[in-house]
Amino acid sequence: MRDSIGGVVSIMFIGVFLLIVSAYLAFSVSYNKAFRVKNKIIKILEQHEAFDADTKTDIEAAMKEIGYNTNEPLPYNDDKYNYCCYNGYCVAWVGDDEDQLHRGYFKVVTSTAMNIPILNKIAGVKFLTVAGDTITLYPDRQISTSTCNG
Numbered sequence: 001m002r003d004s005i006g007g008v009v010s011i012m013f014i015g016v017f018l019l020i021v022s023a024y025l026a027f028s029v030s031y032n033k034a035f036r037v038k039n040k041i042i043k044i045l046e047q048h049e050a051f052d053a054d055t056k057t058d059i060e061a062a063m064k065e066i067g068y069n070t071n072e073p074l075p076y077n078d079d080k081y082n083y084c085c086y087n088g089y090c091v092a093w094v095g096d097d098e099d100q101l102h103r104g105y106f107k108v109v110t111s112t113a114m115n116i117p118i119l120n121k122i123a124g125v126k127f128l129t130v131a132g133d134t135i136t137l138y139p140d141r142q143i144s145t146s147t148c149n150g
Contacts, residue, residue, distance in 0.1 A: 037063055051093065
């Protein structure tokens with residue numbers, strides 16, 4: 001009898017271990033996509049030096065290429081910056097309005113959803129965000145930070 005109970009407990013430990021490892025692998029793949037999308041968005045913004053309709057089209061194409069598809073707006077709020085949030089990413093221009101050189105940079109935030117019920121109950125975390133900045137840009141014109149239309 002003791003051997004049969006020991007075998008069941010061993011199988012339970014193996015099952016829990018496999019569950020934890022597979023959840024970790026699924027989460028790491030999702031988090032890796034968020035990093036790749038953030039880096040791709042930064043590269044596109046540095047090439048265009050603006051956030052307009054052409055830039056949004058290129059960003060959406062890059063997101064489809066990577067496989068980062070979400071139809072939910074990113075729930076990201078920051079009191080310091082005026083973020084424009086779209087499907088899975090947010091972009092904000094940080095620059096001085098009185099600067100004659102129109103220099104500044106873009107802040108980019110992407111996210112990955114964590115749909116792990118136990119962790120959501122315990123920690124209250126549903127999204128993990130990945131943030132980054134472009135290099136300092138010198139666009140030809142002043143970029144408006146008041147509207148999200150680009």
